Amino acid sequence: MKLMYFAWVRQRIGTASETVDAPAEAATVEDLVAWLKTRGPGYAEAFRDTRAIRFAVNQEYVEPTHPVAAGDEIAFFPPVTGG
Amino acid sequence: MKLMYFAWVRQRIGTASETVDAPAEAATVEDLVAWLKTRGPGYAEAFRDTRAIRFAVNQEYVEPTHPVAAGDEIAFFPPVTGG
């Protein structure tokens, strides 16, 4: 799956996107976040308060309980501030 | 006093403005209208249904009962349709 990070999520993690093979247990967005937090201090810091983060799977907003699968494009970012 | 007519009121009366010496009984806008209606068929036609007419004295909207005096500028016109 392809992971994308934006704004301060991207800055804390230190990368804009990456392709990962998540473990089978990472079946939902929140499972995936729990696994990502184990990957290093930048991830732990970025996902410290997941209420401050929005999730998109294949360019659509989803809830943390949304399932994820290999091949998905999953994005993590703060609430949007355009316009 | 100076009388001004706009849109179809002007067309029916046949003039855009005129200066008149109204009789002393014409103390309010509605009195003035009653007197104007006696001045000819154009006036009678223009003021046939005064509910369709708006009044301004010295460039401010007024009710038919508003007083008028020598020196006033009094305008008669249909509801506005600009914008």
Place this chain on the structure above:
Amino acid sequence: MAVRVQEADFDIGRELADLTAGNHAIGGLGVFVGLVRDIAGGEAVSAMSLEHYPSMTERQLAEIEAEALARWPLEASLIIHRVGDLMPGDNIVLVACASAHRQAALDATAFLIDWLKTKAPFWKREETPEGARWVDARESDDAAAARWSK
């Protein structure tokens, strides 16, 4: 803050650029442009002429603008209304309000056009295949303006 009544067309881009130029406190600009339609009340309109009452127009528009300034924290505002002979597709009116915040800019713009429609002494006459006719005032315009009275 400006109000203009003119026969000439206006250049929307130029007017808006002038309105906001150099004022970096502006975060939002609301704009409304009214144009001549080629159909009205189901009939084709080939031309329109706009008559007004100059001294009252100036006074009413200035009062309406002052009311908008009292209600919303505006950085700048502009009303331009054309008079004379117009053709379908021509600009009739431009209303623009600039503020630090978008809601003020948008609300003030809607307020100005609603009041302009019901208070400013302009009258439209349309040329149709049936002849010329004075446009009737619309009750929906009164209802729109009434929203702002509270």
Place this chain on the structure above:
Amino acid sequence: MAVRVQEADFDIGRELADLTAGNHAIGGLGVFVGLVRDIAGGEAVSAMSLEHYPSMTERQLAEIEAEALARWPLEASLIIHRVGDLMPGDNIVLVACASAHRQAALDATAFLIDWLKTKAPFWKREETPEGARWVDARESDDAAAARWSK
């Protein structure tokens, strides 16, 4: 109906002229322009940069525009949003909706900017004397967008 995301500035007059050109069914054009302010949250802002998520932006803006078209009888609509480095006074976003009637044009414009503020994946970063900071989302924007859900 068009949606564009670009680094370059846009020419408001040109964009609006193109939007309404040749369509004489248009009676009203509603417009909103968002600009970079030189102060925010009480602090001076010397520059702004806008980041976005391109594939999702395109999809979200197209969905938002389709929703506006379903709700109001629009003749034309346009959204242009800039990304990259901007300075105070620069244009950020242009929203324009044209309709036969002014209320539809104004309401659709307000709807689009409200939803764009809460759904389109753009993020602003401001340069201030205290350093760079990501702009926080505002609850008032969520409230504004919620007006349209019914």
